[in-house]
Amino acid sequence: MKKSQKTIKPNSNLTDDLPLSAEYLAPVDEISTAGVDIDVVPPQEDEFTCSQCFLVRHKSQLGKMDGKLSVCKDCI
Numbered sequence: 001m002k003k004s005q006k007t008i009k010p011n012s013n014l015t016d017d018l019p020l021s022a023e024y025l026a027p028v029d030e031i032s033t034a035g036v037d038i039d040v041v042p043p044q045e046d047e048f049t050c051s052q053c054f055l056v057r058h059k060s061q062l063g064k065m066d067g068k069l070s071v072c073k074d075c076i
């Protein structure tokens, strides 16, 4: 059985400065919830929401803290 798993579409209407690079190529756990509005999925204890791409990332993907905002490695 074939099924398309890559149905992510960039929300370029939300963030014009979104880097359309590896962000959508990376295998993220949020595929099933991709396309939903921001802040719908609360991050788990070992996760954070990137303030740039608004994806919920694992803490291992944390690039830096910009004030109170977390920025993933893809966005710094």
Ligand SMILES: [Zn+2]
Pocket: 050, 051, 052, 053, 054, 055, 071, 072, 073, 074, 075
């Ligand atoms: Zn990011």
